[in-house]
Amino acid sequence: MTALPLRADVPEPRHIVAEALTPAAFAPFGDVIEATDAAHRFTINGGNTERFHDLAKIDPGPDGRTIVSIFRGQPRALPFTVTMMERHPLASQAFMPLSARAYLVVVAPAGDAPRAADLRVFLARGDQGINYARGVWHHPLLALDGVCDFLVIDRAGPGHNCEEITLDEAVLIEPPR
Ligand SMILES: NC(=O)N[C@@H](O)C(=O)O
Numbered sequence: 001m002t003a004l005p006l007r008a009d010v011p012e013p014r015h016i017v018a019e020a021l022t023p024a025a026f027a028p029f030g031d032v033i034e035a036t037d038a039a040h041r042f043t044i045n046g047g048n049t050e051r052f053h054d055l056a057k058i059d060p061g062p063d064g065r066t067i068v069s070i071f072r073g074q075p076r077a078l079p080f081t082v083t084m085m086e087r088h089p090l091a092s093q094a095f096m097p098l099s100a101r102a103y104l105v106v107v108a109p110a111g112d113a114p115r116a117a118d119l120r121v122f123l124a125r126g127d128q129g130i131n132y133a134r135g136v137w138h139h140p141l142l143a144l145d146g147v148c149d150f151l152v153i154d155r156a157g158p159g160h161n162c163e164e165i166t167l168d169e170a171v172l173i174e175p176p177r
């Protein structure tokens, strides 16, 4: 059986394999929210409780109000094709998994609209949250393996706080190796 010729007019999407989420790797995009030895941690409540203190820079913007919501995400199948990105120019946005499942985080630096080559893909563990700093480009929630709930901390207030762009080329996210 002869292989069908690839269509010359349809470019092969860029392939990206997710990398592990660490505070250092994610630093250009915001904060990783996790209870680790690296956090400013101290005991409270007479020794019953440990506080992992001040883990994310929540930024509601100059005239915004910080709000807390729950997002219930349907799972995405891998490989997943990224064709768009969004940003919140007025405030940060944080996601903390409540379902203890891994999820994907696709980001690009704040500033000009990203090209596909600018994207970074992280595989977050089910005990790691993330906080996108104001204006950081990201893909909307990418839950995996089942319906997942996330606590979300972002902004309510005047102004348009969600801008979307279509990428110059599609990006295929492979299953983690
Ligand atoms: N639209 C909305 O609130 N969700 C997105 O911002 C997202 O990052 O999932």
Ligand code: NI
Pocket (backbone or CB within 6 Å): 086, 088, 093, 138, 139, 140
């Ligand atoms: Ni968002």
